[in-house]
Amino acid sequence: MDLGDFERDNTGSCRLSSPVPELCRTEDCCLGIDEAGRGPVLGPMVYGICFCPLSKLSDLEALKVADSKTLSEAEREKLFGKLDQARGFVGWALDILSPNLISTSMQRRAKYNLNSLSHDTAMALVQLALNQGVRVTQVFVDTVGPADKYQQKLQERFPEVEVTVRPKADSLFPVVSAASICAKVARDHVVKKWKFLEDLGDLKMDYGSGYPNDPKTKLWLSQCLDPVFGFPQFVRFSWSTAQLILDGRAVPVRWEDSEEEAGGPPAAGRGSGTPSLLSYFARTQAPTERQSHRFFHERGLETVADL
Amino acid sequence: MGSHAERKRRDGAQPSARVPSASPAAAHAHRESMPDGAAPAVPGLIRLQPSSVRAAAQTPLHLLPCEIQHNGPAAVSRFFSPAIRPGSSGPVVSFRGRSLHGEEVTLPSGYMGLVLREDKSEGPEDRTVQAIGTFSCFTLWGLEAPPGPNARMHRALSWPSLATAIHAPVAEEDD
Numbered sequence: 001m002d003l004g005d006f007e008r009d010n011t012g013s014c015r016l017s018s019p020v021p022e023l024c025r026t027e028d029c030c031l032g033i034d035e036a037g038r039g040p041v042l043g044p045m046v047y048g049i050c051f052c053p054l055s056k057l058s059d060l061e062a063l064k065v066a067d068s069k070t071l072s073e074a075e076r077e078k079l080f081g082k083l084d085q086a087r088g089f090v091g092w093a094l095d096i097l098s099p100n101l102i103s104t105s106m107q108r109r110a111k112y113n114l115n116s117l118s119h120d121t122a123m124a125l126v127q128l129a130l131n132q133g134v135r136v137t138q139v140f141v142d143t144v145g146p147a148d149k150y151q152q153k154l155q156e157r158f159p160e161v162e163v164t165v166r167p168k169a170d171s172l173f174p175v176v177s178a179a180s181i182c183a184k185v186a187r188d189h190v191v192k193k194w195k196f197l198e199d200l201g202d203l204k205m206d207y208g209s210g211y212p213n214d215p216k217t218k219l220w221l222s223q224c225l226d227p228v229f230g231f232p233q234f235v236r237f238s239w240s241t242a243q244l245i246l247d248g249r250a251v252p253v254r255w256e257d258s259e260e261e262a263g264g265p266p267a268a269g270r271g272s273g274t275p276s277l278l279s280y281f282a283r284t285q286a287p288t289e290r291q292s293h294r295f296f297h298e299r300g301l302e303t304v305a306d307l
Numbered sequence: 308m309g310s311h312a313e314r315k316r317r318d319g320a321q322p323s324a325r326v327p328s329a330s331p332a333a334a335h336a337h338r339e340s341m342p343d344g345a346a347p348a349v350p351g352l353i354r355l356q357p358s359s360v361r362a363a364a365q366t367p368l369h370l371l372p373c374e375i376q377h378n379g380p381a382a383v384s385r386f387f388s389p390a391i392r393p394g395s396s397g398p399v400v401s402f403r404g405r406s407l408h409g410e411e412v413t414l415p416s417g418y419m420g421l422v423l424r425e426d427k428s429e430g431p432e433d434r435t436v437q438a439i440g441t442f443s444c445f446t447l448w449g450l451e452a453p454p455g456p457n458a459r460m461h462r463a464l465s466w467p468s469l470a471t472a473i474h475a476p477v478a479e480e481d482d
Contacts, residue, residue, distance in 0.1 A: 011401070103404030198386045251375060255372065255373045
């Protein structure tokens with residue numbers, strides 16, 4: 001698996017794909033979708049698809065692919081090697097979503113949540129296979145969220161294809177297991193070879209599993225914290241674990257789109273709504289300073305009388 | 308970012324609205340030409356050490372579309388600068404997990420940007436500031452989009468040329 005493209009720029013997303021086996025263009029195929037690294041606060045999330053002609057399903061099963069979570073890293077590597085050798089009838093494609101992409105998507109002005117990001121990525125990969133001429137007739141998807149809604153969404157997008165969304169699909173359908181292996185192998189490689197853009201000095205990269213509940217991960221997060229910049233881009237800022245550490249130990253940052261502070265609910269008397277009745281009886285302070293002209297106000301120009 | 312001249316804003320309402328680190332010369336020009344003639348209370352004298360301006364080196368500067376409630380050094384060169392990437396419309400980076408799009412802004416000609424630091428040892432009456440860096444351009448960052456030609460900063464920087472024009476001596480008309 002050549003991850004060079006992603007390593008050159010690990011701030012966005014990157015797509016990798018195997019050559020499409022000729023057989024997949026002439027025969028009906030099933031396609032499996034799975035993801036790796038959804039939970040961790042560190043590193044990328046990888047989406048994978050794998051496809052194979054229905055007539056070759058037993059050959060795929062014979063490779064003894066299984067849910068990637070039940071396999072050791074070495075076993076996954078070995079199985080990925082086997083999938084690679086089976087290139088005559090197995091194809092795959094991956095989307096690597098960098099932690100920076102995840103953070104910036106989830107923290108956009110118009111929030112883009114992880115589920116939407118996942119669904120869109122999965123659909124883009126199915127579309128890729130279709131565009132490459134793969135005769136996809138069945139799609140099997142592993143999900144952690146509610147299966148029926150996701151299934152409906154996929155079915156509407158790909159009406160020609162029979163879609164099955166199922167929790168634990170990665171252990172039920174070999175084509176999903178194969179997809180999960182591809183995705184997990186890519187994530188393992190990326191995490192292991194992560195090139196930090198930031199200069200973290202002699203910080204030890206002993207961050208454990210990357211899962212928020214891992215004490216090693218938590219400790220590492222607080223060790224790499226910079227009070228102004230927060231974390232390196234290896235960290236998903238949008239995870240609550242990361243946010244809690246920032247809230248507690250980094251300097252506060254207010255964005256132009258942050259919610260108004262200290263306003264409370266815009267209910268009676270406070271905030272932007274109707275002014276309190278009492279305000280009409282209050283003594284109004286005569287403005288002591290003349291407002292500067294709108295020209296200056298609009299340009300954010302102020303008289304500087306002191307430093 | 309973190310420069311001394313960033314300190315004066317306290318209202319927190321328009322994070323990207325102010326001219327960053329405007330040189331005293333620019334501030335002075337602005338004060339003199341306030342159209343309403345309201346003279347601000349005269350503060351104590353602030354001296355800029357001329358030798359420090361000559362000694363100060365060019366420094367890269369970033370203006371972020373947020374208010375960082377911090378006044379002091381920041382690890383810009385360790386965390387921020389190395390993460391800047393070329394994007395389709397200019398540099399891109401992220402800060403605290405939010406995406407920023409940048410734009411180079413050049414100061415109006417005839418102006419020089421200074422990053423100032425106050426020498427705190429002096430008494431309250433006589434204050435001295437030292438230039439610890441100079442700049443002729445800076446990177447203006449917008450949240451999720453480049454600031455664009457309508458950004459307040461661009462409009463603010465159009466003031467000096469306008470000020471020059473309206474304060475230029477007018478040739479006396481013959482009657």
